[in-house]
Structure formats: structure tokens, C-alpha cells
Amino acid sequence: SQTIHQWPATLVQPVGSPLSLECTVEGTSNPNLYWYRQAAGRGLQLLFYSVGIGQISSEVPQNLSASRPQDRQFILSSKKLLLSDSGFYLCAWRSNRGLNTEAFFGQGTRLTVV
């Protein structure tokens, strides 16, 4: 069966520090991968998605970047965090086999920038 792992679960980082959040998927190959952010009391905002290794599409201009160094690994990074980067970050995957497959989400990382 397929599983998605996201870590850490919570993170407190000072302003100006770097960030690296990792997401890995097991039990599937060549998945579509997604990073979302959810600010407090708000809906989910799609940040990045990837349909293959090294292929990253950015949805909104921001202080973050994403990379996909391996087929089932998706990394969210920042060189210098801002206070506005605080939020709940979610990774998701979806099979690319067929047009109507559902997406599965990880349990998220709650990032607080102080």
C-alpha cells in the first residue's frame, strides 16, 4: 500500500533562518507531488506541484522553493524565513495513472517563524 511521510510535525524557526521540509512517498512510482500551505484560519493554498523528477511548477510568487531530487521525494526550502512563512504545510501525492485519481495528504508540518 502507498504511504506518505512528512516531517517534522512541528517546527519553530527564527526569522532569517533556512528551512527544509521533506516529504517522501512509498509504494508507488512517478507520482504527482504537491506542496500546500494553510495559514491560520484559512484555506489551503497550492504552492508547488511536480509531475516528475526535476520538474517543478510554482503557483504563487513567494519566499520558498521546491525540489524533487528523487522520484518519490519532494522538498520545500527557504534560504531566509519570514514571519509570513508561518503556517501549516501539507504535502500530497496523486497517481498519474488515469485522469480521476484522488490525492492523498500527509499529516502536515506546523511551522512557526519567530
Added chain:
Amino acid sequence: DAKTTQPPSMDCAEGRAANLPCNHSTISGNEYVYWYRQIHSQGPQYIIHGLKNNETNEMASLIITEDRKSSTLILPHATLRDTAVYYCIVRVVNTGKLIFGQGTTLQVKP
């Protein structure tokens, strides 16, 4: 990307059916309607999806109007554990992007 409109909040009595509406008037012919829910501080959970026919699974039923401009998610016997934010999403076919709106906060009351 087709957008969706949902009421911000709804209440439902425990044991009764919860009917959550969604408008997606700009949906394209090959775009699917997906429903997810998010319980506080957790990742969204997939519920159901459909194209034009009504769908049912162990969690819920999805009723899509004939013109596909709106749909209704039905939780047949709501429990307190169904209290969550429910998102109606139209999925972009060529990229698979899921664009979330603000969702409906469903409060199931005893």
C-alpha cells in the same frame, strides 16, 4: 481553473443527514468534482469524486446536477466525528492540480 462556491458554515443534528452544497458553474466537460474534508490540524481526507453520474461510497453520496453546475455532498447519518471543514474542488485535468476554496465548516451537534 474552475472555481467553486460553498457556504462558509452549516450545522447538522447528530444522526441526521448533512447536505453540503457546492456551485461550480464554470466547470469544463472533462473536469471532475472532488470532495475532501479536514479535521482540525490534520491533513485533508479524500471523501468522494464524480464526473457527471451520482456516486456513493461508504462515507458519502455525491449528487451532481444534470448541467454539472452544482453538486451536493450527502453524509447520510452525521456523527460528531464528522465535524470538519468540507472542501468541494474541481480538478484541473491536464495537471491534476487541486485548487482548494474556503470550504464549509460543518458543525454536527448532539
